[in-house]
Amino acid sequence: MSTGWTWFIVALVVSNLIGCAALLWWTSRRRPGDPAPEETSHVWDGDLTEYNKPLPRWWINLFYLTLVFGVGYLFWFGGLGGIAGYGKWSSASEHAADKALAARKLEATFRPYAGQPIDRLAQDPKALTLGRQIFANTCATCHGSTGQGAIGYPNLTDNIWHWGGDPDTILTTVLDGRQGVMPEWGTALTSMGGPDAVEYVVAYVRTLRDPSLLYNNYPAARGKDLYDGLCVACHGPAGKGNQALGAPDLTDDYWLYGNSKESLVQTISKGRQGTMPAHRDLLGETRARLAAGYVWSLSHPPAARAAQAP
Structure with a gap:
């Protein structure tokens, strides 16, 4: 002042x-x-x-x-x-003292779960309860209270993982975050295949899940050549994706931003920027580990049922 x-x-x-x-x-x-x-x-x-x-x-x-x-x-x-x-x-020192006291209480609560694998935490009823509460306070804003996500936010209850679904990879995602980048290919595709090039690629991408759709499909045939020239580097020749890059599998029926023609055209022509924030500093490693254990349980129902058993 x-x-x-x-x-x-x-x-x-x-x-x-x-x-x-x-x-x-x-x-x-x-x-x-x-x-x-x-x-x-x-x-x-x-x-x-x-x-x-x-x-x-x-x-x-x-x-x-x-x-x-x-x-x-x-x-x-x-x-x-x-x-x-x-x-x-001062009010600042009072707040700092109260915060330090609360931190000591939380540390005592979370200490038993430090360093434990998240698939083991998912089978501990008390750890699962704590993880559910942390998820509700921190993660539900984007992924929903049930973890089923929304447009642009992944569904955590299925077995589709863009960056990998093993326990260590999930923990790394929660702790350090992810940055998913779909480049803007509209200009490049137009220069390669004309004004309808993006729609050709969309037509071909739709056939990756059902190759029989390629039969007598001129736009998809044109789109395959364009796909092989640009998209194959990340998504692979068969469209199976690359979890090391966060490139999604194009052969399943899950579409993070929707599977309408308009959405796919927007994704390919304008690109996408998806960010999973890092929670290591926000939550600390143990609390992030508990949240990851709860996330693991969402896609592994047997682990969840074991945790809820008496």
Whole structure:
């Protein structure tokens, strides 16, 4: 806070304290000419009289003590702009202390699961419960509360993994994140095959799951040549993909961004950028490991059933 604002706050606080004390002193004293407490001349119905009695002295003294307490509070805790209190208290230090206490409690809770393989954690009921809670707080925003994902966010309950589905790879994905990049091929394809080149590739990609669709399919035949010239480097000759690169398998029926013609044209012509954030620093390794164990259980129902068994 700037020096000017600090002095403004000091002046405001001091003037309020002095003003409250002066007002209290002025209104609590009796001045010459004031009527006696029983002589206000305000009488109703013959026997109802308004008195003008001052507050009891002990009550007035409590107001003074309140002002003294306020001065002491400001002296110890601060509150005068950028001037720190004598006790060096601050909301930031209070928050840091509370955070450190909570961190110690969490560390004690998660310590038994440190370093354990995620497929083993998926069979521990208590670890699975903790992992489910961490998933709900951190991962459900993108992947949904049931882990079934949405357009642009992978489904975690099936057996399709763009980067690999073994325990170590899943853990690496959660800890360090992933960056999936589908390059923009619209311009390159148009220069190679004309204005309809992207649609030709879409037609061919649809046949990868069912090669019989290639029969008497001119757009797909044109698309195969274009695919072999550009797409094969990542997705492979048969379209099986490459998990080392995060290139999806084009022969299954799962499409991260949808399988409509418009969506596929958009993916090929404009590209896609998919980011899985790293959670190592956000959650710490053990909590990320517990979340990964829960994710593992979603695609391995027997492990989940074993964890829920008494």
